[in-house]
Amino acid sequence: MIQLSTLTTTELNRVAKSLNQLSTFLGSRDVNRLTVTTLQKQFGIKQLDAPALFGGSILEGANVMHDAIREHVAKHYLLVGGAGHSTPLLRQQMIDHGVAVAKDATEANMFQQYLQQKFGDQIDLLETKSTNSGNNVTNTLALLKQHGLDVKTLGIMQDATIQRRLTAGFVKEAPQIKIVSFATYDAQVVVEHHQLMFANHPLGMWQFSDYITLLLGEVSRLHDDANGYGPKGQGFIAHVSVPETILNVDAYLHQILQVPTRMANSAFKS
Structure with a gap:
């Protein structure tokens, strides 16, 4: 992944917005509060x-x-x-x-x-x-x-x-x-002092670079094609409709942050 300090303020703001869009989609919550x-x-x-x-x-x-x-x-x-x-x-x-x-x-x-x-x-x-x-x-x-x-x-x-x-x-x-x-947290990313950081800090939150890597490893797994986990691929999950906006956000983040695809750890394979 590139050094985030090399990005312009405009790029950082777009990256923050994109990360939040992606995390909101991946971290689905069917209710605002579980009560x-x-x-x-x-x-x-x-x-x-x-x-x-x-x-x-x-x-x-x-x-x-x-x-x-x-x-x-x-x-x-x-x-x-x-x-x-x-x-x-x-x-x-x-x-x-x-x-x-x-x-x-x-x-x-x-x-x-x-x-x-x-x-x-x-x-x-x-x-x-x-x-x-x-x-x-x-x-x-x-x-x-x-x-x-x-x-x-x-x-x-x-x-x-x-x-x-x-x-x-x-x-x-x-x-x-x-x-x-009901995802266990909703971490929002903001730009402060020319740095990306979490606006809130859920207990035990990931290191920022690890969080980005995890987020950017998910959309490819959700795909319902030969390379994804859906019925047309590995068959691990039901079909997931990924909106075009999320596909575009994911592609943008991969391109600007230069994050490689996260591979599954074979040590924990069933």
Whole structure:
């Protein structure tokens, strides 16, 4: 990636606007706030059958899960995640915030420990074997079936950079379930003192360069063609309609920032 300091003020402002457009699309939220009131107003339901927090999220996801529990938005709650490419980062975030997790703790176990220590929350369902988004989906559905839960509404809470892709995975594998998408944060980028920076700071937020790399690795995965993850390609997710504006924004950011395509980590392949 190029040095951002080499960009003009006009270019920086356009990059910030483009990053925000892309992150808003990828970090989908079906409701502004995850509360009983918003669920009733928007979907006509009093509660979700279950919301699931996934281990690819930054630590802010645990606070979002706590808010959901406090708001009584569901009958059951799930934490999902074994070990994947972002596990070391989550482990370090836990340590930095005073949660002494074991070096071999899974993502689900780490989130559980954080929620217990910080809020006294106890999650009733944990999935600890997943290593990637694909088996995040299949293992979650298997866990729900194992516990005899007839889930008709499922909340999906994942890192904003991969929220839309994970949601599309659930739509493919369980089209009969109503999915309520709620990304764990909405980070807006601004220009200050000729620098790109976050206007808000979700807990455990990515380093800026890592955030850009994650965002710019997603649209190519969402494509429904021979190279994408859709039905016409790898078949990992349901078809996702990517608006022309997002395709243009993604292309512009790749061109001006010179970010290479992020490849999947084969170490965590199913």
